[in-house]
Amino acid sequence: MEKYLIHKALNNNVLIATDSSGNEVILIGRGIGFGAKVGESIQQEKIEKLFVLNDPDEQEQYKQLLSSIDEDTLKVLISAVEIIQQRVNQPLNEHIHVALTDHLVFAVSRMRRGMAIRNPFLLETKALYPEEYDIAAEVTAMVNKQLTVALPEGEIGFITLHIHSAIVNKNVRDVTRHSELIVQLVNMIEQQFSIEIDKNSIDYMRLIRHLRFAIERVVRGERVAEPKKITLLLKAEYPVCYNLAWKLIKVMQQVLQKEVYEAEAVYLSLHLQRIQAKVEE
Secondary structure (H helix, E strand, O other): OOOOEEEEEEEOOEEEEEOOOOOEEEEEOOOOOOOOOOOOEOOHHHOOEEEOOOOHHHHHHHHHHHOOOOHHHHHHHHHHHHHHHHHHOOOOOOHHHHHHHHHHHHHHHHHHOOOOOOOOOHHHHHHHOHHHHHHHHHHHHHHHHHHOOOOOHHHHHHHHHHHHHHHHOOOHHHHHHHHHHHHHHHHHHHHHHOOOOOOOOHHHHHHHHHHHHHHHHHHHOOOOOOOHHHHHHHHHHOHHHHHHHHHHHHHHHHHHOOOOOHHHHHHHHHHHHHHHHHHHO
16 A cells, blocks of 8 residues: 655645655645644545646646635535546646646636626637537536536636647647637638628538647648649639638738648638538528
């Protein structure tokens, strides 16, 4: 059985300890820190949760965060991360412990003060990351029930981005920036065609998922094959769509600061042509 030596008590329910290999771990349990003395071993039955954060900065941030959260809230927020881990069933970037916990503490505090924050990217987030969204909805419902708050649907969108960020090992800021870019590109398409795209339509889902994967390819520097015959056909038959595709690509290049290959304009033109055809029906 693993033996843990007490290094520091953050509060009555959170301890910093070291395992038999000398690694620092965070131990959580009701009353686990009460009367704890440095250098003593901790009884296994008192340990309810155990975290190992490998990055020293993450560890320090998490320790500071835990020491400021009350016991009931802490248990719920730890359960939130555990639900995500179980549903995803793959390694998550450990930053989710800090980032999501911090976000939820702030969100719950705002709601209790009657300060809801609107999420302008909710529909796009739901369409882009449906599996993560379902998990986030479950987490939000659990937090609302356990802490007797009413986090709005917009919070499901924010939590979705945290989950996706942890899965793909990207900074939440970058994930959010890409979502904002997609919204900007969709607005340009709507202005060009003088329409408002039905955000629940299959064509919309296909379009924004195409934009998402195009952005991810650009960020990775991945080149897709260029179909020469289709390129010539699109230029000749659908010049409005082809030119709009290039306008969108120039915006992508500016925001992402990466080269976008011509083939992306071709495949994007095909999606635009489908939307244009629906408008003209």
